Amino acid sequence: MAELPNDPHWYLPKFASVEEERLHRKQRLAAGFRLFSKFGFEEGLAGHITARDPQRLDHFWVNPFGMPFAHLRAGDLILVNHDGDVVEGEGSVNRAAFAIHSQLHQARPDVIAAAHSHSVYGKAWSSLGRLLDPLTQDACAFYEDHALFDDYTGVVFDTSEGKRIAVALGDAKAVILRNHGLLTAGHSVDEAVWWYVTMERTCQAQLLAEAAGTTVPISPESARLTRNQIGSHVVGHMSFQPLYQRIVREQPDLLN
């Protein structure tokens, strides 16, 4: 049997300098926004994906408020500090993005990136106030690895609310914000974006299946095994790569 690598992040690219790593992270983030737009996840001014800065660990990169996801280039991203001030780039930060993501990045030092939007199937599912069931192989990525924030009290403008969301998320890869939508987290931008894409489609699949008839869930043992097979940080990261290649070939200006 092959030995497990000592470095838990062996699958992530290595960089000669922090500047290179920052550019890489920003390009992945820009690709994430283009994909969110392509998948129709954008709803007006809502939605944010954040990436922790590789050097200033309490700062994160995010989209400037009001810019269409479809136009966003790596160079358009803004850097926000732990007080919510924009310290690099042009534009302002969505208050909800700061309130939620600053608390989440603080509570989870392992989380490099987090994604949230108001995509249709995620928000429809969130209104049921239930966790997703292991109905399909893909759904098993979330088995015993997602949480429910079982509350809704208006737009999240307060960091105390963001803190409560971070507590609900715990050690999981995702949280369903009741009556609001989905939020996913990862050890790379790639992973956080992939979990979002596949979680949205998992919500769609369960809504379709339950509308059509009585579902047959996968057994807890098999769901756990499948989660370990397809729900790891490595597989989450790898699953994003075809999407990245596709969007960069179609829209190479996102790298600028």
Ligand SMILES: [Zn+2]
């Ligand atoms: Zn929201």
